[in-house]
Amino acid sequence: MATNSVFVLDTTKKPLTPCSPARARALLQDGKAAVWRTVPFTIILKVAMPDAVVKPITIKIDPGSQTTGIALVDSDNRVVFAAELTHRGKTIKSALDSRRALRRSRRGRKTRYRAARFNNRVRAENWLPPSLQHRVDTTVTWVNRFRRWAGITEIAVERVKFDMQQMNNPDIAGAEYQQGTLAGYSVREYLLEKWHRKCAYCGVEHVPLQIEHIKPRAKGGTNNISNLTLACEPCNTRKGTKDITVFLKNKPDVLKRILAQVKRPLTDAAAVNATRNKLFVSLLETGLPVETGTGAQTKFNRARLDYPKAHWIDAACVGDSGETVTLNPDHKPLLIKAMGQGNRQTVRTDKYGFPCAKAKSTKTVLGFKTGDLISLIQPKGKYAGTYKGRITAIKTASNFLSLTVNKKQTWFSAKLATLIQPSDGYCYG
Structure with missing residues (x-):
């Protein structure tokens, strides 16, 4: 089963050519490298390699309303890293709908009045609803992250192109x-x-x-x-x-x-259509050349190469370079899910919109917070064993934190935990 390559940084934190997991293990065992980041796995060299060759890499993107496919392709047109980014646009829309309903009901009853404010704000040019803007922002965020870990020189994204058929054959007409x-x-x-x-x-x-x-x-x-x-x-x-x-x-x-x-x-198609131009402009602002391709061209390339349907495979087949891309269909992509950075709501409300509880005064327990990736050793009891996962909740009063064990929320003492990677707003699988 094919796996993702390991990102490599030199002693000055500049990206080198990604290596195989076996090569990364050898460098770590020989003391020539150290772990820089756990997910996605990245190592940093302890010994300078001035003669290291850095191969150019193209990051290819297949934007989706719920999941965006990402593939990193080297100069040999071979996929070296794949990921699928799941957005939280529906969660954002649900939260905004709930807030709007609560404010509307509050204006209609004899409680603290909140005037409607839908006519006193000016929207910026090319404004997008937060649920759609989120898709653009998270995609650009991960493009910039991969640029820090790999020598990316070009971007390819699925988008409606110019009429190349008419340009190549001006006499074409009719059916x-x-x-x-x-x-x-x-x-x-x-x-x-x-x-x-x-x-x-x-x-x-x-x-x-x-x-x-x-x-x-x-x-x-x-x-x-x-x-x-x-x-x-x-x-x-x-x-x-x-x-x-x-x-x-x-x-x-x-x-x-x-x-x-x-x-x-x-x-879903409407959401992608509404964000494609904004995403294209945002990618141009990175300063890298951007290749574009249509959805029909992506599917044509994938079908001709006889690859199965998957978000990351569609990303690899984007554009003209997707005609000859090489990949292993059994490749396991990194699953990235946007979780957000917490809730800024100062007062919790019940289903009728009345205040029922205050927000937490602190979001940390012994230095840990929700979303941190930790390892934990429970020495005894019903859940004795070693665990590794993402903190799903915390209890500040008792210094406890929870992990998901066998699809069930289970509480452990924070004193038993060791931090692997701080929360960055995403969950990995």
Whole structure:
């Protein structure tokens, strides 16, 4: 099973070419290097190597509404590091919705009045809602982090490109221009995302799916995207040219779900579309050259190379350089999940919006805080053993902290813990 390479820093903290885990272990055992960071694993050399060759690395990004794929590709077009960054945009939106509901209810009852403030603020140019701005900020944050640990010289990101088809062939026209060299890939990818990669009629997964007309073309149906869905071959054959109301007359719940899903917009695609230009501009501000590619081109490269579907694999296949990228499908990417840096709410409220508790006066226990990565040795008792994980909560009164053991929150004394890596707002897996 392939694993990520280890980042290497020289004695002046400048990035060198990432090495294999075996090479990193040898350097650590010989005393030539020390651990600089645990996740992602990074070592720093104790002995200067002036003749070290630093290979240029391209960081490739496949932006997503919930998860963004990241791949580091060396000069040989080989993936040396992969990661999947999970955003917390839905959590942010939920918190803002809750705050707005509480303030609205407070204005409507005979309690402390809080005037509405939606007309006295000016939004900055190119403003994005916090849930969307978060996706841009976290992605750029990790680009800058990887620049500190690896010799990144270029960025490649999935984004709508210029009309290269017209530029390469000015005489192209008609259906040939409309379909293009990647005909079918954009529509199919859209339908796969909208229908969650399942058959719309029976819900089966992990089978070849066919594009199906909800209203058959034989009865006046069009190729409009609102008339298309996905179906497995048996369902598509059984439906034939039947009207969907006839085909699903014994399944009213399925019929109602499909008709509702047809009208529902693809929210994830809308989120990505709203942030793609802002992300592109933010990446340009890093000063590195930025290569762009379309989603259809990414899928075309992945399908032609016969790689499975994964966020980090899509990232590796972004752009023209994705046509010949080399990777191991069994490669285990680093899973990064944005957790935030704590809550700044000064007063806790109940479900009706009334104050019920004050915020904690301190967020640390014996120097530990929520989100820190620790190792812990419990000498005796029911949970005797050695544990390693992320602190999920603390109790300041009793100097206790909690870890997740067997999917259950378990409390331990903070005196037994040893800090591995301070909290940085992210959880790793």
